[in-house]
Each structure stands twice: as C-alpha cells, then as structure tokens.
Amino acid sequence: MVEESSTVSTQDNKKKKQTDDNNPRLTGLALQLDEGTRKSHSVAQNSAFVTGFFKGLSTKESYRNLITSLYFVYQVMEKDAFDRTHCPYVRAMDDPKLRRLTALEQDMDYFYGSDWKKVQIIRPSPATQAYIARVQQVAQTEPYLLVAHQYTRYLGDLFGGQMMGGMAQRSLNLEPGKGVAFYQFPDISNTNEFITQWYTRLNALELTDEQKQAIVDEANLVFDLNIGILQELDGSPFSAIWTMTVNSIKARLGF
Structure with a gap:
C-alpha cells in the first residue's frame, strides 16, 4: 500500500510539473511582472483602487467621467503610441482583439450623443493628463516600456471586464448592452487561452535583465496613475455597493 501510494504521489507530481511547465505565467517576464506588481502594492494602494472603482459606479456622471478618462488614455496609447512605434517588443504584444478605442467611442456616443466630437468640448482631467x-x-524616449502599459491596462481590462461591466450595468441601471462596450471583448472567445498565448509571447521577448526590471517598475507606475484617475471621481463607493445589492435582490425576486 505504501509503495502504491508513493507511485501515485510521484505520478501526481509529474503531472503538476508538466502543467507548471506549460503555464507561461510561472516563468520569465510574465512571472516577474505578476510577482513584481503584486508585492509592491500595499494594502492601502489596493484599497484605493477598489474604492475608486466603486466611486465610479456610484452615479452615471461619475461612471461617464471614468469612461471619458479612459477614452483619452487609450486614444494616446493606441493612436499616438502603439500605431506609430517602431519598437519590436510593443508590436509583438499588440493585438487588435485587445484594442479599446473603438469600444470607448461607442460608450462616449451613449453618454454624450453621437455628435459629441463636434459639439462638445471634453477635456481630460488633471490625473488623466498626467497619465x-x-x-x-516613454513612447518618445524608451518605447519598450510601453509593454508595461499593455500588460497593466489590457490584461486588467480583460481579466475583470465581464465582472466590471456587469457591475456597472446593475449599479447604474444602464440600458442593456449600452455604456459598457469598453468591458466587452467579442473577438476573444476563450479568455484563459488568449491570456496564455499573450504571456507566451511576452516571455519570448529578447530583453535584458535591466529592461525587464524597468518594465516591472513602469507597470507599478501605471497602477498608481490609474489610482489617480479613480481618486478624482466624485461619488460614494458605499452607495454603488448598496445599489448593486438592491438591484441584484430585485432581479432574483423578479421585480
């Protein structure tokens, strides 16, 4: 029995090792980024991020302001940085399925009207300007650092998109499918498979150790820049949580 148990344990360990070997998140720059960004964030920073996000869900105006800030950020990221860069690392990690600008324009149409670009003067907030x-x-001086922006923003959007879009829908009573295009990725049918492939490409980038660490440092800075945008938002996070709770109960009761 002991010998049989030992054999089973050995087989399980081999299977686990094979699984680990096939998981790009457990090696290379992918692991360095995941661990480097996780460890460097204090409880206070994570709390600020979550609180800020719920503030964005407290009123339609606050959520609209969040979408507006993201529109300006992605406009610069995708049009001014990613589209114009000659950096091979950024080009390798760029994927049209992740691009968010078109989706954000749809959300802007919903909140401001289809002619918002022509008749309304909408400017980025101070925190958005800093971002x-x-x-x-970095696009002008060290374009390889844009990989950190791709990692932090796109994977964050993809990981939490479905949940966050649903929360916004329930909290703000938005029209079905309206105002949440930013959080939807219709061209990605299997999120886990897509992310695994993305991490595999990330680990294949031929970067020096110094460049890899600089990308981790930049990813931490991007996290702080996002917190800055969220902290600007007006509204109460507790109000958003309460509204979502009430609406969820009503939905379950058929009201």
Missing part, C-alpha cells in the same frame, strides 16, 4: 504625459514620454 497621458507619461505614455507620451
């Missing part, structure tokens, strides 16, 4: 300035700076 944009950083993207422009």
